[in-house]
Amino acid sequence: MIEKIKSPEDLKKIEEKDLSILCQEIRTYIETIVEKNGGHLASNLGAVELIVAQHRIFSSPRDKIIFDVGHQSYTHKILTGRYESFSTIRKFKGISGFPKSLESPHDVFNTGHSSTSISAALGMATARDLDKENYHIIANIGDGALSGGMALEALNHIGHTNKKIIIVLNDNEMSISEPVGAIAKQLTKISSGSTYRNLKYKLTQKLIVTALGRYLRRFLSRIKGIIKHMFSFKGLFFERFGLTYLGPYDGHDIIGLEEGFKIAKNIEGPVLVHVITTKGKGNYFAEDNPEKYHGVSPSGNKKYKSFTSIFGEYLVELAEVDKKITAITAAMCTGTGLELFREKLTDRFFDVSIAEQHGLTFAAGQAISGYHPFISIYSTFMQRGVDQVIHDICMQNLPVTMILDRAGLVGEDGETHHGVFDISLFGSIPNLVYMEPKDGTELKMMMKFSTNYIGPTMIRFPKASTIEDANNEILDYEELGNFELYTDQNKNSNFKLAIIGLGSEYTVASNIADILRTKGYDIDVYNPRFISPISNKTLIDLEKYQKVFTLENHVVIGGFGSLLKCRLLNPKVYSFGLPNSFIEHGSISELREEIGFTQEKILTEIERIISE
Ligand SMILES: Cc1ncc(C[n+]2csc(CCOP(=O)(O)OP(=O)(O)O)c2C)c(N)n1
Known part of the structure; x- marks a missing residue:
């Protein structure tokens, strides 16, 4: 089923009875690709039904679905025309592990860092209203991300503006580790913990097999929602911020979730839909140890x-x-x-x-x-x-x-x-x-x-x-700000060179110096250790060179080399590092190759500069 879905419109055509099979296919696909490419496993397995339900009820990209952090957006990618390219996720020149608007109109806000979704949604909602437009804006945020200061600042602002946005709180009772703080405790109280989840899960597993079961399940879900709404003070925490609270919903029950989103659509002002999910859902290891399986890497060299x-x-x-x-x-x-x-x-x-x-x-x-x-x-x-x-x-x-x-x-x-x-x-x-x-x-x-x-x-x-x-x-403290001179090869030549390799770039610097020496150049190698302060002794030492080369794993403009350049009067400083642009994803060696930050390319450039 999964490969036939080219857009959310195709998803809407799938019959209710087939949805759980589809979710299983999505899970298996995510597991297979993450095993090869690495990535966020547990968070994505937990969000499958949640994202399926959203894409069935809302109309992306007209409605804007935003993901906080964005690490849980794999199902969204698969359902929005990226089923095939999903196999390239996180690979060099492949699709990104996070939402990227350049990749798809369905990725409406780029993320990677936490707790930005509510602010972004609120900003978009004010723009929508100024333009007198009418579409839904949905901010998906996890219980971990909700602990971030920005999210709380945004909640505070929402209470003031009263804009219509739908916040979907994906509450799996986990950040990467156990969540910390009073908000996490409040949420646990609201969701009445895993007992609720386990009971609901067992019940639905039993009922799902028959048509009568499906009918009963939907009926139960509705009754439960109504009772919850009538009797609970559960959402009080959020209602005090001016949000209408809906939930908690079982985040693995698509039909229940769809009902919740339909209600949310019709409420004026800001709404919070509280959804309880299991991190790592469907994978025994990830469910059992979500901290370990939050993000996984393909197995590599563990020698050092x-x-x-x-x-x-x-x-x-x-x-x-x-x-x-x-x-x-x-x-x-x-x-x-x-x-x-x-x-x-x-x-x-x-x-x-x-x-x-x-x-x-x-x-x-x-x-x-x-x-x-x-x-x-x-x-x-x-x-x-x-x-x-x-x-x-x-x-x-x-x-x-x-x-x-x-x-x-x-x-x-x-x-x-x-x-x-x-x-x-x-x-x-x-x-x-x-x-x-x-x-x-x-x-x-x-x-x-x-x-x-x-x-x-x-x-x-x-x-x-x-x-x-x-x-x-x-x-030693007396060493504060002193660069360490590793090889003093100078034979009083009047054309002295120095190469300074910051941190792990020291090895590259040292290799380059070895090669240049075999070609007859006088070149010293420094391990700076200190980015700041830089001692007067070091500055005086460096003044004796005609040309100084710096290497750093950092952008060149505003980096270590440029700081040094401001302090030196005589020698010309040539800095090698990363370009001042946002660098894409891929293995570190592929990226260095692409940027031209490799030993061979630096050596060639240094030789060109020396011969100028
Ligand atoms: C500013 C910032 N700090 C730390 C992180 C690393 N980080 C990525 S996901 C995550 C946990 C998020 O937890 P939650 O929102 O509950 O999502 P879950 O993975 O549990 O679905 C953290 C700490 C980040 N992305 N951004």
């Missing part, structure tokens, strides 16, 4: 440890000795390698939910009270917290260590997830010691350095595996 796991393990080591160390995550415990900390040092572990801004100021509060928080946030999500870093942490010179995981290109998650702007955002902030290690050993040295440092530190590292030695070298 990642920077992330070295960070996570070493932080436990440091915190076992230093009782003032805490760990903070914004809903990314597994992604940032903090599971061991959560397990071993539970009272000093804090998940603040999808609330990067709050997490940073929360860290400032701990630091001002004598603790040393390590807050780990992906570089791309740290874009949310610029003012908190400047105003709350750096201006007060507080000892908070900010870890920017996934800095640089991240690969298959694509443009919304590459961490390529952080140096532009944080590279010039006073008091901040900002570093990037060349490998796992140096990461540990920087972490140790940070724990005793009096002010704020930030350490960026990529999504990559690395090496880690057992040595006990330390990064």
Whole structure:
């Protein structure tokens, strides 16, 4: 059935009795492709019926269906003309793992970061009303994403504007990990937990097999809806924001959901349709362990440890000795390698939910009270917290260590997830010691350095595996801002060159220098370690070169090289890195090739510059 659906109009022609078979086909297809390409498994399996029902009741693209984060939009892609291209999802030049308006008119708002859907929907609703148009705007948001500050700001605004939008709350009682906070607790109370779900599920499984069963099921669903509506105070939480509350609906009962959406369509003003789903639905492993199966990667080379796991393990080591160390995550415990900390040092572990801004100021509060928080946030999500870093942490010179995981290109998650702007955002902030290690050993040295440092530190590292030695070298405070000179080959030649490879680009820089030396050039290699500050000693050292080349896994304009260029008087600085454009998805090596950021291409360009 699935391959015949070229648009939502085809979906509307499918008979009710065949819908559960269709959903099964969609699930199997998602599982097959995600196993090959990697992607968000559990969230998508949980949202199949929810999306099928929406596309049957609403008329996309005239009606606008928005997805928060967008990681759960696979069924939507399959049903909106992308059944075939779905096999290329997340692959280089294939379709994106998130909604992309360039891909389809059905993807009405691009996403990747959390908690934007209600704001976008409300903005679109004001435009619709100013234009005197008449279509529906539906914002799909998960219970995890609802914990984000933006979503709450938007709810507050909705109460003021009273615009007609339909918010569909996909409540699976999970963020990536267990959801955090008072809102999550409220939702659990409303949905009366999994008992409701399990009972309903078992009942419907029994009844589905017969025509009488189907009739009874629809009847029960209606009666239940009415009773719920008459007696419940359940939606009070949302009604206080000025929303009409509908639900909770069983998110795996298409007919019930369709009824709910039909009611929602006819209500004036903002509506919230509360839907209870099971994350990972239909897949035993994902249902059982939704945290692990939230996102999956195709199996790869596991020979070396990642920077992330070295960070996570070493932080436990440091915190076992230093009782003032805490760990903070914004809903990314597994992604940032903090599971061991959560397990071993539970009272000093804090998940603040999808609330990067709050997490940073929360860290400032701990630091001002004598603790040393390590807050780990992906570089791309740290874009949310610029003012908190400047105003709350750096201006007060507080000892908070900010870890920017996934800095640089991240690969298959694509443009919304590459961490390529952080140096532009944080590279010039006073008091901040900002570093990037060349490998796992140096990461540990920087972490140790940070724990005793009096002010704020930030350490960026990529999504990559690395090496880690057992040595006990330390990064000395006298070294602050000094670049490390690795090879001093200069024989007093009057044409001296230097190449500086930031972080994991150090290896590429060193390889290039080796090749150039065999061709007779005098070239020194530096491992900078520090993005800022840069010491006077280093600046004086660098003045002796005719030409300086910098390499970084970051955009060139506003990046490490351009910061250095502002500080040097004499040598010409040539920077290599990423273009100042939004970079698509694909494997990191494919993307580097496409951009021209490979060892061979950099070498060729450097040779051309030298010979100028
Ligand atoms: C600003 C931001 N922080 C973190 C993330 C990473 N992230 C992606 S999905 C997700 C959990 C979302 O939970 P929920 O909305 O309940 O959706 P579910 O996956 O449970 O369906 C998180 C934390 C993100 N996309 N954006």
